[in-house]
Amino acid sequence: MSTERPRVVVLDYGSGNLRSAVRAVERAGAEVELTGDFETALAADGLVVPGVGAYAACMAGLRAIKGDRLIGRRLAGGRPVLGICVGMQILFARGVEHGVETAGCDEWPGVVERLQAPVVPHMGWNTVEAPADSRLFAGLGTERFYFVHSYGVRSWELVTNGRTTAPLVTWAEHGGDRFVAAVENGPLTATQFHPEKSGDAGAALLRNWIGTLT
Template identity: 85%
Template sequence: MSEPASRPGVVVLDYGSGNLRSVVRAVERAGASVTLTGDFDTALAADGLVVPGVGAYAACMAGLRGIKGDRIIGRRLAGGRPVLGICVGMQILFAGGVEHGVETDGCDEWPGLVTRLEADVVPHMGWNTVEAPAGTRLFAGVEDERFYFVHSYAARSWDLVTNDRTAAPLVTWAEHGGDRFVAAVENGPLSATQFHPEKSGDAGAALLRNWVSSLA
């Protein structure tokens, strides 16, 4: 019998934000060997990096910068090493976020601001469908499933312009109360979801397996 393939090593980045244990368990179930740490070198060297996040944008960015997490993300992406952002961990990848009239700088991997949803009922909390684009790998097999969202803010436009030499990112959209927002992005080594795959049942588990399998 042949030996089973080794499990890819994933770091869930611990910077003081997110329901970290549930993310760790979900990524382990998806087939990865997971380390929960904020250590710079360990996060840099992992096969994959997951950046979770809950709460206020400014607080998440302060925690991230406190462990040089913005530099970890930037250096990983410069080397083509995969990163997955979840919820506020997706939002901080944009140029900035505006909460209560205060703008906070983000990691600026993508242009645009994260702003409050313009819907009658905020936060957007519960299960929702998404509009995944053709060619998606992240949503392969679960394009028509529902995912679990808990958020009041989102990227409500996609402002990145690419040239003919660069593959355009695949952007997945969702709608709440008539307001469309970015639900996920697949951009080379950088992927992110506004919803919580670790809370999204079988569909979320399948999405995480898709991501982990891409690390091989």
């Protein structure tokens, strides 16, 4: 049995808690490189797409390094991608902030919009409702994860054609408003929360994801 650790690229496109993401993925058992180089990221066993701040700014930074094409190329070849926070949001069709609509990567239909809760942003620890057969949340039970966001995907629009496996969608609730907390869809995985800020639970989740790379 090989003891070689999976090679993971944390994508550097000018957004996200890059160093904390690198450290967290390293601690979870991968060899990690922080880069925006297209070919290096394409060849890695796994790609992490972080993201913080405005949807439009993240998409502009991603497109500047052809990151949208990179994600599409990897997924076409069944190569795993993990989006985190706004790095999850940009995987959907579009985002709307302050009345401005921005096109996303369109890997999933759906719109990122402002949460309809009494207190926004949603900041702090929260539980999630994961499907029973989730690999990402395997062994995590009712653990809590750390969220910092004002926008999210509040309805799931994906319709399968009967030939593909339906994505596993994990939900969370803030102030009575339900939103997508994570998605597992073949090689494409994403979380609205920050695993790298979620202590032992986040570390276990990252280990689960890295376990899918081998």
